[in-house]
Amino acid sequence: MFEKVLVANRGEIAVRVMRACEELGIDTVAVYSDADKHSGHVRYADEAYNVGPARAADSYLDHEAIIDAAQQADADAIHPGYGFLAENAEFAGKVEDAEGVKWVGPSADSMEQLGEKTKARKTMREADVPIVPGTTDPCESVEEVHEFGEEHGYPIAIKAEGGGGGRGMKIVRDPEEAEEQLESAQREGEAYFDNANVYLERYLENPRHIEVQIVADHHGNVRHLGERDCSLQRRHQKVIEEGPSPALTDELREEIGEAARRGADEAGYYNAGTFEFLVEEDPEREDGELLGPEANFYFLEVNTRIQVEHTVTEELTGIDIVKWQLRVAADDELGFSQDDVDLEGHAMEFRINAENAADDFAPATGGKLETYDPPGGIGVRMDDALRQGDDLVTDYDSMVAKLIVHGSDREECIARSQRALAEYDIEGIPTIVPFHRLMLEDDAFVAGTHTTKYLDEHLDTDR
Numbered sequence: 001m002f003e004k005v006l007v008a009n010r011g012e013i014a015v016r017v018m019r020a021c022e023e024l025g026i027d028t029v030a031v032y033s034d035a036d037k038h039s040g041h042v043r044y045a046d047e048a049y050n051v052g053p054a055r056a057a058d059s060y061l062d063h064e065a066i067i068d069a070a071q072q073a074d075a076d077a078i079h080p081g082y083g084f085l086a087e088n089a090e091f092a093g094k095v096e097d098a099e100g101v102k103w104v105g106p107s108a109d110s111m112e113q114l115g116e117k118t119k120a121r122k123t124m125r126e127a128d129v130p131i132v133p134g135t136t137d138p139c140e141s142v143e144e145v146h147e148f149g150e151e152h153g154y155p156i157a158i159k160a161e162g163g164g165g166g167r168g169m170k171i172v173r174d175p176e177e178a179e180e181q182l183e184s185a186q187r188e189g190e191a192y193f194d195n196a197n198v199y200l201e202r203y204l205e206n207p208r209h210i211e212v213q214i215v216a217d218h219h220g221n222v223r224h225l226g227e228r229d230c231s232l233q234r235r236h237q238k239v240i241e242e243g244p245s246p247a248l249t250d251e252l253r254e255e256i257g258e259a260a261r262r263g264a265d266e267a268g269y270y271n272a273g274t275f276e277f278l279v280e281e282d283p284e285r286e287d288g289e290l291l292g293p294e295a296n297f298y299f300l301e302v303n304t305r306i307q308v309e310h311t312v313t314e315e316l317t318g319i320d321i322v323k324w325q326l327r328v329a330a331d332d333e334l335g336f337s338q339d340d341v342d343l344e345g346h347a348m349e350f351r352i353n354a355e356n357a358a359d360d361f362a363p364a365t366g367g368k369l370e371t372y373d374p375p376g377g378i379g380v381r382m383d384d385a386l387r388q389g390d391d392l393v394t395d396y397d398s399m400v401a402k403l404i405v406h407g408s409d410r411e412e413c414i415a416r417s418q419r420a421l422a423e424y425d426i427e428g429i430p431t432i433v434p435f436h437r438l439m440l441e442d443d444a445f446v447a448g449t450h451t452t453k454y455l456d457e458h459l460d461t462d463r
């Protein structure tokens, strides 16, 4: 096992990874930009290295600065967390090539193969995993869009091959829009992902967003750790994630989990990853009625990294996913079989963003944590890097903490979440805690019938 690991990230995920290291007896190295000199992840680490100025491109995204810090610290491995360089195949390759430093994540090859959506779709098709009906090669012309529309009907989703998370996705609702949307998707692909290739999918109007956690080692062992339902989103940003999904029967749950496992196996994937699916809602579904094996589910894309919401799966299974990432990177075999994976109860994760929900979720522009008094008690987990008196760092992502709650069932989880959110006392910066308190009283959310569009359709009007 590694003796020292550098965490190439900041905030809550950096502390999360360092906690796993501590428990494995591994020394921790933090990197920080000038803006994070007094931040929580620096306080937590055994040693810390400045990697540059506040601008992420000159610090957290600077490949050489991070690798230099790892070599200065004589670290055995680099864990990227999520965001920043976590899915950057070029960086992963450089780390693997750097003398004596291991990459804690999937192979650079996997990141390329599965990060490129058309390739990922081809691989899934090989593994008999249903993919969203559409193309697996780049779309070259607007005629192709029209032909696709003739065959599959409208609406059509035009997606950037290098895209993900909703970036570079355009919807074509009738033939006249095709040319403009095609060019726009190609331009965005070029601008955001340096890849103008786009592909076509039938656009599902009101799906649920279900994702399956995968953990796999270098010895061919591939496990799925059940699903998370990420349907409560606002402008493609997840707000509350939960597991198990309140909409699936055990049968459909097992089918989707096994499909993800099969897909990961086919791709020769290792370390932690998430396979995203869309599940078509049945508009006539009544309260309490669940989506059974007759429901359609389709592979969407793979996230070749640990995700923000991995905590939901950890609370349901009792499996520390980050520790397994470290063990797998050190060439250990997975210490559990698929049958050992057992989901217990219900869990929800509330992203605590420093944003003002009343002002269209505008990110805070600064502030000091005059009061920081997070909740506790049975079934309540706080993942953050904050303490009272901290100045808010606003140079990066607005998510400052995660509240994860576990209960014996969804009802207890909701009641416990309401109790925890009522206890959560943060003064000095705006956060979306009040918004989460409201969500827990929303009929559709409490019934679990909300789909991916629910917030976008309801927020911009009545709140």
Ligand SMILES: Nc1ncc2cc(-c3cccc4ccccc34)c(N3CC[C@@H](N)C3)nc2n1
Pocket: 132, 157, 164, 165, 166, 167, 201, 202, 203, 204, 205, 207, 209, 233, 236, 276, 278, 300, 301, 452, 453
């Ligand atoms: N063919 C097809 N049909 C419906 C889709 C619906 C989503 C989607 C997924 C999750 C939340 C959404 C919110 C508004 C609009 C779309 C979504 C979607 N996403 C959004 C982010 C990225 N993970 C892929 N792709 C889709 N693709």
Ligand SMILES: [Ca+2]
Pocket: 164, 165, 276, 301, 302, 303
């Ligand atoms: Ca994604």
